[in-house]
Amino acid sequence: MKMKRLILCLLLFPIGLCACSKPSEDPVITPKNIAVRVETITTRDLPIVANSVGRLTANREVVLSTEVTGIVIGYDVDVGAKVTKGAPIVKLDPADYRLALEEAQANLRAAKVMMTARKNSFDRAKGLLPGSSITPDLFDQSEAEYKSSSAQVAQMQSMVALARRRLEKTTITAPFTGYVTRKFVEIGQSVAVGNPVMEIADMNTMRVKININELAYVHLDKEDPVEVTVEAFSQTPLVGQVDRIGIRADSRTNTFEVEILVDNPDIHLKAGLTARVAIQTKVIRDAVMIPQSTVLYRGNRQEVFVIESDNLAAARKIKMGPVNGSDVTILEGLLPGDRLVVEGGQYLKPGDQVVIEP
Numbered sequence: 001m002k003m004k005r006l007i008l009c010l011l012l013f014p015i016g017l018c019a020c021s022k023p024s025e026d027p028v029i030t031p032k033n034i035a036v037r038v039e040t041i042t043t044r045d046l047p048i049v050a051n052s053v054g055r056l057t058a059n060r061e062v063v064l065s066t067e068v069t070g071i072v073i074g075y076d077v078d079v080g081a082k083v084t085k086g087a088p089i090v091k092l093d094p095a096d097y098r099l100a101l102e103e104a105q106a107n108l109r110a111a112k113v114m115m116t117a118r119k120n121s122f123d124r125a126k127g128l129l130p131g132s133s134i135t136p137d138l139f140d141q142s143e144a145e146y147k148s149s150s151a152q153v154a155q156m157q158s159m160v161a162l163a164r165r166r167l168e169k170t171t172i173t174a175p176f177t178g179y180v181t182r183k184f185v186e187i188g189q190s191v192a193v194g195n196p197v198m199e200i201a202d203m204n205t206m207r208v209k210i211n212i213n214e215l216a217y218v219h220l221d222k223e224d225p226v227e228v229t230v231e232a233f234s235q236t237p238l239v240g241q242v243d244r245i246g247i248r249a250d251s252r253t254n255t256f257e258v259e260i261l262v263d264n265p266d267i268h269l270k271a272g273l274t275a276r277v278a279i280q281t282k283v284i285r286d287a288v289m290i291p292q293s294t295v296l297y298r299g300n301r302q303e304v305f306v307i308e309s310d311n312l313a314a315a316r317k318i319k320m321g322p323v324n325g326s327d328v329t330i331l332e333g334l335l336p337g338d339r340l341v342v343e344g345g346q347y348l349k350p351g352d353q354v355v356i357e358p
Contacts, residue, residue: 033355036344038307043336046287046324050216050279052258054208056230057271058201059261060176064089066191067169068097075198079183083174083200090185090197092170101163108156115149122146178202179267201271206264208240208275211255219281220245220258228262229276230269238262240277284322288330294342295320295328304334305341305348313341313352 070092077083125142128134182199185191208228212220226240239262246257260277262269294304301317308314318333334340341348348354 033311033353034313034344034347035355035357036305036307036313036341036348037357038339039342041288041290041334041336041338041340043286043288046284046289046322046329047280048216048219048282048284048322050212050220050281052210052212052277052279054210054260054275054277055271056206056208056262056269056273056275058178058181058203059205059207060178061181061199061201062175063182063196064172064175064198064200065194065196066092066172067193068092068166069192070094070096070170070190072185072187072189072191072197074187075183075185077180077198079180081180082178083180084177085174087174088171089174089180089200090172092172092191094167094170097163097167097170101160101167104156104159104163108153108160111149111153111156115146115153118142118146118149172197174200176200176202177204181271203264203267203269203271206262206269206271207243208260208262208277210258210260210277211250211253212258212279213255214249216279216281217245217256220279225280226260227278228260229278230273231276232273233268237278242279284329287321288334288336289324289327290330290334290340291342292323292326292328294340294345296345305345306334307339307341307354307356311354311356313348313350313354315348315350 073091073093075090076088083089122142122145125134125139128139178200180198181201184196184198191197220242222242222245224242226242227237228240229235229237240260241262242258243261244257244259249256258279260279262275290304295318296303296305302320303315303317305313306316316333316338319331321329321331323329341354343357344354
């Protein structure tokens with residue numbers, strides 16, 4: 001009996017100890033401050049730049065054609081050569097045109113002789129008419145013959161000028177100073193009126209044709225600063241100038257054509273090279289700019305975090321404007337002096353206590 005009581009006491013002893021012990025308390029968890037990095041917002045002037053790509057072309061280029069028929073007897077320049085205004089380029093055989101000029105000149109001399117004789121006859125008739133030594137009919141006939149010979153002299157003078165002009169056209173000259181870009185004829189080749197012989201390009205100034213969208217077009221004018229970069233030669237931008245602004249949009253791309261001029265005094269720029277054009281269409285004064293990486297996209301809402309008093313995080317809804325590189329313009333939601341969270345914002349929620357790291 002004593003043995004049973006001892007065993008029962010031993011079994012009930014741990015239960016009594018548990019019943020007498022104090023209940024355990026939950027541990028208190030202290031929230032940990034989130035480390036962030038901030039920047040104070042300032043303003044700066046933001047240039048709005050329209051960028052486009054085009055190809056260099058000569059400022060002026062023309063295909064020279066023959067104005068008379070003939071056989072090519074020589075050319076003084078070849079492809080790549082520089083020519084000055086008025087310099088001979090291609091020569092046609094002038095023999096037939098020289099003979100035609102001589103014939104016209106001979107006809108003119110004969111006409112002048114005939115006119116002189118009829119003028120003398122007319123002068124005599126004028127002296128005889130008052131004394132009735134000749135009839136009025138003979139006087140009228142003499143006057144008509146003189147006037148006819150005068151008209152024939154004028155006609156022969158025109159024929160001489162025309163023959164001389166045709167002779168001059170056997171030598172084709174450069175209309176402006178430039179470079180020969182193509183040759184279409186060889187010596188001995190027979191050419192007809194209108195056949196091309198040479199192509200000349202003015203490369204002292206180069207032209208770039210680009211297309212810009214309507215948002216940039218509405219702010220564009222000829223005084224806007226322009227930079228042109230030709231990657232094949234140098235990354236140093238060249239100064240350009242807006243020369244022509246299209247007035248009608250392309251129906252397929254909804255863009256407007258703009259032509260830019262670039263000085264090329266050393267002729268190192270060549271037609272066909274790719275050129276990147278940057279046109280500064282306007283400047284936004286005192287723009288608020290922030291890194292695009294700080295913007296949080298939540299549905300249709302864009303927001304950032306700023307740090308207010310007592311190092312508490314606050315979410316700000318923003319309205320974004322033009323992008324400049326890695327930065328974006330803020331039109332609404334931020335002011336100069338605000339402390340913007342630039343690192344760690346993705347871990348924040350409004351009201352969080354933060355630790356600002358340097």
